[in-house]
Amino acid sequence: MPELTVENLHLRYGDNEILKGVAMTLSRGEVVSLLGPSGSGKTTLLRAVAGLEVPHAGRILIGDKVVFDGAKDVDIPAEGRNLGLVFQSYALWPHKTVFDNVAYGLRLRRAGRDAIGQRVRAALDQLSLGHLAERFPHQLSGGQQQRVALARALVYNPPVILLDEPLSNLDAKLREEARAWLRELIMRMQLSALCVTHDQAEALAMSDRILLLNGGRIEQQGTPQQMYSAPETLFTADFMGSNNRLPGRVAEIRDGAALLEGQGFRLWGTAKKGAAPGGDGVGMIRLEQIRIAEGPGDNRLAADLSTSMYLGDKWEHLFHVGDARLRAYGSEPLAAGRHWLELPKQAFWVF
Amino acid sequence: MASIAKPTLPVAAERNGLALLAGVPRALTIVLTAAVVLAPLSLIVYQSLLSAPFFDAVKKVGIDAYAFIFSDPDFWSALVNSLLIAAGMTLIAVPLGGVLAFVMERTDFPGKRIIEPLLLVPSFVSPMVLSFGYVVAAGPVGFYSVLATKLFGGIPWGLYSLPAMAVIAGLTHVPNVYIYASSALKNLGSDVEEAARVAGASPFRVAISVSLPLIMPALLFSAVLIFFLGLELFGLPLVLGDPEGHLVLSTYLYKLTNKLGTPSYHLMAAVAVCIVALTIPLVLLQRRLLQNVRKYATIKGKAGRIRELPLGRWKWLAVALVGLWLFVAVIVPLTGIALRAFVTNWGFGVSLAEAFTLNNFHEVFNEPTDVRAIINTVLLGTVGGALTVACYTAIGFATHRRNDGWSRIVDYLVLIPRAVPGLLIGLAFLWVFLFFPPLRPLRETIFSMWLAYTVVWLAYGMRLISSSLLQVSTELEEAARTIGAARGRISREITLPLIRHGLLGSWLLVFMIFEREYSTGVYLLAPGTEVIGAELVSLWQGGAIDVVAALSLINILLVFVGLAIALRFGVRLRD
Numbered sequence: 007m008p009e010l011t012v013e014n015l016h017l018r019y020g021d022n023e024i025l026k027g028v029a030m031t032l033s034r035g036e037v038v039s040l041l042g043p044s045g046s047g048k049t050t051l052l053r054a055v056a057g058l059e060v061p062h063a064g065r066i067l068i069g070d071k072v073v074f075d076g077a078k079d080v081d082i083p084a085e086g087r088n089l090g091l092v093f094q095s096y097a098l099w100p101h102k103t104v105f106d107n108v109a110y111g112l113r114l115r116r117a118g119r120d121a122i123g124q125r126v127r128a129a130l131d132q133l134s135l136g137h138l139a140e141r142f143p144h145q146l147s148g149g150q151q152q153r154v155a156l157a158r159a160l161v162y163n164p165p166v167i168l169l170d171e172p173l174s175n176l177d178a179k180l181r182e183e184a185r186a187w188l189r190e191l192i193m194r195m196q197l198s199a200l201c202v203t204h205d206q207a208e209a210l211a212m213s214d215r216i217l218l219l220n221g222g223r224i225e226q227q228g229t230p231q232q233m234y235s236a237p238e239t240l241f242t243a244d245f246m247g248s249n250n251r252l253p254g255r256v257a258e259i260r261d262g263a264a265l266l267e268g269q270g271f272r273l274w275g276t277a278k279k280g281a282a283p284g285g286d287g288v289g290m291i292r293l294e295q296i297r298i299a300e301g302p303g304d305n306r307l308a309a310d311l312s313t314s315m316y317l318g319d320k321w322e323h324l325f326h327v328g329d330a331r332l333r334a335y336g337s338e339p340l341a342a343g344r345h346w347l348e349l350p351k352q353a354f355w356v357f
Numbered sequence: 358m359a360s361i362a363k364p365t366l367p368v369a370a371e372r373n374g375l376a377l378l379a380g381v382p383r384a385l386t387i388v389l390t391a392a393v394v395l396a397p398l399s400l401i402v403y404q405s406l407l408s409a410p411f412f413d414a415v416k417k418v419g420i421d422a423y424a425f426i427f428s429d430p431d432f433w434s435a436l437v438n439s440l441l442i443a444a445g446m447t448l449i450a451v452p453l454g455g456v457l458a459f460v461m462e463r464t465d466f467p468g469k470r471i472i473e474p475l476l477l478v479p480s481f482v483s484p485m486v487l488s489f490g491y492v493v494a495a496g497p498v499g500f501y502s503v504l505a506t507k508l509f510g511g512i513p514w515g516l517y518s519l520p521a522m523a524v525i526a527g528l529t530h531v532p533n534v535y536i537y538a539s540s541a542l543k544n545l546g547s548d549v550e551e552a553a554r555v556a557g558a559s560p561f562r563v564a565i566s567v568s569l570p571l572i573m574p575a576l577l578f579s580a581v582l583i584f585f586l587g588l589e590l591f592g593l594p595l596v597l598g599d600p601e602g603h604l605v606l607s608t609y610l611y612k613l614t615n616k617l618g619t620p621s622y623h624l625m626a627a628v629a630v631c632i633v634a635l636t637i638p639l640v641l642l643q644r645r646l647l648q649n650v651r652k653y654a655t656i657k658g659k660a661g662r663i664r665e666l667p668l669g670r671w672k673w674l675a676v677a678l679v680g681l682w683l684f685v686a687v688i689v690p691l692t693g694i695a696l697r698a699f700v701t702n703w704g705f706g707v708s709l710a711e712a713f714t715l716n717n718f719h720e721v722f723n724e725p726t727d728v729r730a731i732i733n734t735v736l737l738g739t740v741g742g743a744l745t746v747a748c749y750t751a752i753g754f755a756t757h758r759r760n761d762g763w764s765r766i767v768d769y770l771v772l773i774p775r776a777v778p779g780l781l782i783g784l785a786f787l788w789v790f791l792f793f794p795p796l797r798p799l800r801e802t803i804f805s806m807w808l809a810y811t812v813v814w815l816a817y818g819m820r821l822i823s824s825s826l827l828q829v830s831t832e833l834e835e836a837a838r839t840i841g842a843a844r845g846r847i848s849r850e851i852t853l854p855l856i857r858h859g860l861l862g863s864w865l866l867v868f869m870i871f872e873r874e875y876s877t878g879v880y881l882l883a884p885g886t887e888v889i890g891a892e893l894v895s896l897w898q899g900g901a902i903d904v905v906a907a908l909s910l911i912n913i914l915l916v917f918v919g920l921a922i923a924l925r926f927g928v929r930l931r932d
Contacts, residue, residue: 091839098836099833099836101854110842
């Protein structure tokens with residue numbers, strides 16, 4: 007049985023429809039990320055699950071308990087849903103110490119004094135915050151505040167923990183460390199987590215499953231590998247990873263392969279949804295999949311080097327092919343002029 | 358980890374049973390608010406439609422009262438005077454307040470931080486006291502008039518004319534404009550101005566084409582506000598209009614009793630309805646304009662560090678202008694009162710040393726009524742002020758983070774008293790206490806005064822409370838909800854502790870306005886309910902100048918104690 011089930015959820019602000027029929031499940035011990043551009047409804051979905059937004063149709067179940075049902079007018083308020091939510095801003099109460107921030111959920115549940123002390127201390131120790139119990143939030147660093155917010159949401163063992171952009175308030179370097187730490191913590195504590203993020207790298211690294219939202223609908227869902235390597239739609243392909251786009255015409259489709267013709271190229275790629283012979287098509291390939299070749303050959307095209315950028319561990323080269331621009335990685339600088347680029351058939355998707 | 362991995366602790370279940378009761382405090386708050394706001398007002402309207410006071414045995418429903426006042430030429434001249442004074446003071450206060458705000462917020466004017474609290478003084482001192490100050494300082498035998506006569510051989514001003522009243526009202530209302538214009542300028546980040554400068558505009562062009570247009574909504578709002586306050590004026594025309602017989606609407610109403618010799622409540626009510634009919638549209642207009650001000654506040658740039666514009670050789674002109682205003686609006690009336698409180702009499706050929714006396718204060722402290730007035734005023738400000746803030750906070754919580762119909766009703770309820778001058782609310786409460794027998798025993802207690810004060814300042818107080826509440830980020834409350842706290846508990850344990858400094862500041866501000874208030878108490882004044890403000894009106898009518906001077910000085914001192922504490926604790930004197 008899933009810990010969390012969302013069925014056909016609709017939500018609007020005034021006339022503005024934010025969620026247009028979203029469905030998802032979250033199983034025990036699973037981390038699911040809600041990914042999408044801003045305005046796609048991912049935070050709204052999270053807040054609807056928490057009970058902070060009221061949908062107008064659909065159902066939300068936590069375990070087997072219905073917490074929202076638009077048809078039956080069931081709407082258990084946020085305080086009755088027994089979930090843990092970590093806010094993007096952390097939302098620590100500035101007038102309470104770290105201890106009191108974390109203890110509040112237990113006090114609301116009428117735990118005894120000793121039990122509260124014991125559980126809060128265990129939670130703080132777990133997150134290496136034991137020595138900060140008497141501090142106030144403003145005396146903590148950003149990373150420490152984030153961990154207090156986590157401890158506050160975890161201490162009463164909610165069946166599902168909701169994370170709203172948990173890493174976005176940390177600076178770039180700290181964020182990668184925190185990402186690894188958070189993933190490890192979730193695994194070790196066997197938490198079931200629903201996590202909102204707009205950063206595809208974060209979603210890939212953190213989750214067992216990704217839900218990509220687009221304009222209030224789920225565009226595609228799957229494991230990080232599926233999302234990255236087998237996108238079903240152009241939107242998914244474009245959103246995940248760094249990409250090159252080649253517009254052209256689909257000349258032929260044969261055995262799941264499509265031939266894309268354009269200004270200065272004629273390439274075979276994997277045919278995807280939407281590609282039809284004789285119609286316009288878009289070819290898409292990840293930057294890291296383009297190989298710089300020595301000469302002409304199968305599935306290669308000639309391109310003029312425009313400029314090169316040094317990234318530290320590699321070079322990024324910018325080429326022009328007709329009106330289109332292609333970017334590719336290389337291990338060494340290239341001479342100015344014309345070069346041959348190979349776009350492997352299985353990595354070149356035609357939509 | 359083992360200790361955390363215990364089974365889930367569900368939220369305490371018994372609270373669900375109490376869920377039905379959760380709405381009770383809110384409903385009670387809304388009903389009580391509606392009662393205290395609407396009861397006095399409906400009584401005024403009802404009374405205005407009767408042909409005699411409501412307690413008379415013989416009365417009939419009709420528009421006799423309106424017919425009477427509309428046929429009275431004094432009413433029309435009072436109306437015209439009110440409109441003229443309101444327009445005049447708007448024309449004076451708005452440009453001056455705007456310039457003052459620009460000088461204080463955007464330029465390197467010397468000693469700004471010290472001068473700023475002084476600029477607000479006229480808005481903290483009772484208009485009754487200020488007007489009295491002008492009489493003793495600049496009236497025919499005032500201190501400055503005597504001085505001027507010595508220097509120039511005559512007094513180059515006449516204090517009791519309509520234009521003089523408009524000028525004085527205009528000058529003393531400059532702070533009201535200054536407050537709105539300067540906070541608009543403060544919110545206006547330098548970035549929008551710098552963008553214009555980088556694009557090639559001179560500082561002068563920047564002010565004309567960027568800064569001023571961006572604070573236009575605030576200036577427009579304050580213009581409507583000043584006009585509205587002009588229609589409400591009572592103390593100033595009472596003191597300064599009397600000698601030459603100039604009436605405005607509020608003094609016309611006040612003098613109706615004298616005119617007819619009998620309690621003509623139905624006529625007073627009809628005048629009151631006319632005043633409210635003028636002010637309600639203005640209040641609604643203000644509300645619209647204020648939303649406009651806020652809208653602008655979100656468009657323009659980030660409020661960053663503000664770079665000061667060097668005044669250069671204009672500095673001395675600015676200093677002279679601000680100094681002159683401070684002299685006329687603050688120093689003249691206040692020194693007048695301070696001097697008058699310590700002399701037996703004043704006139705040509707009287708020297709300060711000869712006339713010096715402490716007798717005025719002896720007189721105040723030997724008169725039980727005056728002593729009670731001082732004690733009551735202090736109690737009303739401190740204990741009453743705290744209770745008032747508690748009531749306002751309860752109303753604030755009734756609408757906090759709730760966007761339903763009830764909240765909108767409360768929004769309007771709170772706005773209504775804003776449109777009714779304190780004089781009228783006091784009158785209406787007098788009637789309420791007379792009309793409802795169960796309330797009669799409260800009539801001669803300070804409670805009646807407290808209730809009227811609390812209703813009069815409802816809109817002002819709610820602005821203070823809601824600006825505190827708005828500073829609490831939504832997420833802090835949502836965090837408590839997701840953890841399992843119900844609404845009442847969040848209010849008590851999260852929101853209330855977070856706004857405690859704001860509430861303390863509100864208490865101090867309410868203390869100051871309660872010390873300053875005078876018109877609300879005029880009709881509620883009775884043995885047991887004496888307050889300084891209303892006592893001053895009554896004593897002034899009786900011509901007891903010596904006592905008025907001493908009590909006025911005591912009143913000013915009380916306000917200044919509040920001001921000093923507020924400044925000490927860094928309370929923002931404006932919202």
